[in-house]
Amino acid sequence: MTGPAGNGPGAGGGDGPGGGDGPGAGGPGAGGAAEAAVPAEAIDPDVDLHVPAQRAERPGPVLAAIAAGGALGASARYGASLLWPAAGPGAFPWTTFWTNVAGCALIGVLMVLISEGGRTAPHPLVRPFAGVGVLGGFTTFSTYAADFSRLLDAGEAGRALAYAGLTLVAALGAVGAGAGLTRLATGLPVRGGPRGRE
């Protein structure tokens, strides 16, 4: 009754991730008057239940894509830690620093390309594989906190605070730069998203 024929509440159960519900569900025109004037955009890039297409994601293929991406991302991070090992327990963890900063720049690029301004991914498994899996597996918050804690334990309080602060500033700067430059390149507003919503 409300939605376009064949794309109603049944879509979540019967329609696969490869089916036709992805672009239509999130597209600007499909929601009709029932939806807010502004299309729902994710705050959480892993999964945001405010986005209907993500709420309806089927676990099987999505979890497989996330696991495969996570294995790739974690392998790259582990490889980097072997190539550039920390100099010692009191040394600045540059490898983890650059891993996190690079991953943050890339998530900014990715999310603008596949979710902002009414855009949708070319395939419903792109976000689970590349965003949740590869980039989520590549970057790490636990090692960041553990490095911070280890530097404090080693009596390097100044370096611990510098590491914690510098990572935050560089990671947030990287995600902002990645998203901002990609918006510029794709013609979206440089400051993303509607302000003051919710």
Add this chain to the structure above:
Amino acid sequence: MNWLLVVAGAVVGAPLRYLTDRAVQARHDAVFPWGTFVVNVGACLVLGVLSGAALAGAAPRSLNLLLGPGLCGALSTYSTFSYETLRLYERGRRFLAAANVAASVLAGLGAVTLGSQVARQLFA
């Protein structure tokens, strides 16, 4: 072999982040990204226990690789955390953006410290 242990941990950790994030959001609808906060702090707690156990000689190297760079590395995420912070800021939710940064860093550090201390007591 070492690499396979990291992969085995990551294959569990990354989907576990997605499932936990969904479960938290389904029970607790909020603008604040509680799902990511929970997985990051949870991974910090596990990594703290692991490092405490390793210091006490109770965690073999293979378990360290499986759970450290593998499970906890993939379960936790800096990219999701930073993109969420950016989105909150751009939507005018500047207090929530700052709160996300402060709470995540402090709770993460606290969880690592707590886990490590508990493990040292347990395995000493």
